Amino acid sequence: MKDFAFGRENFILIAIAVVFIIIGFVLMSGGGASDDVSFNPEIFSKRRIVVAPIVTVLGFALVVVGILKKPKDTHVVDNVKDKA
Numbered sequence: 001m002k003d004f005a006f007g008r009e010n011f012i013l014i015a016i017a018v019v020f021i022i023i024g025f026v027l028m029s030g031g032g033a034s035d036d037v038s039f040n041p042e043i044f045s046k047r048r049i050v051v052a053p054i055v056t057v058l059g060f061a062l063v064v065v066g067i068l069k070k071p072k073d074t075h076v077v078d079n080v081k082d083k084a
Helices: 008-028 046-068 079-083
Strands: none
Touching: 008 046
16 A cells, blocks of 8 residues: 555545535525625625634634644554664
């Protein structure tokens, strides 16, 4: 098996984070006026100005955790034995 910088858990965390980011941006979308003249107050809903940014920031934070998390190495090679 090749040595990858990330383990399986890292890729899973990053994939979950990407899903969170996508969900956050989807929650932010919509609420525009249908005729380009009238004002739609739905753009100021709690979903768009509170929930969606929180979900998106959590996604970005989870990406950082996924990158920084040290992968569990099951194939530890003892360098002391190799040098002897």
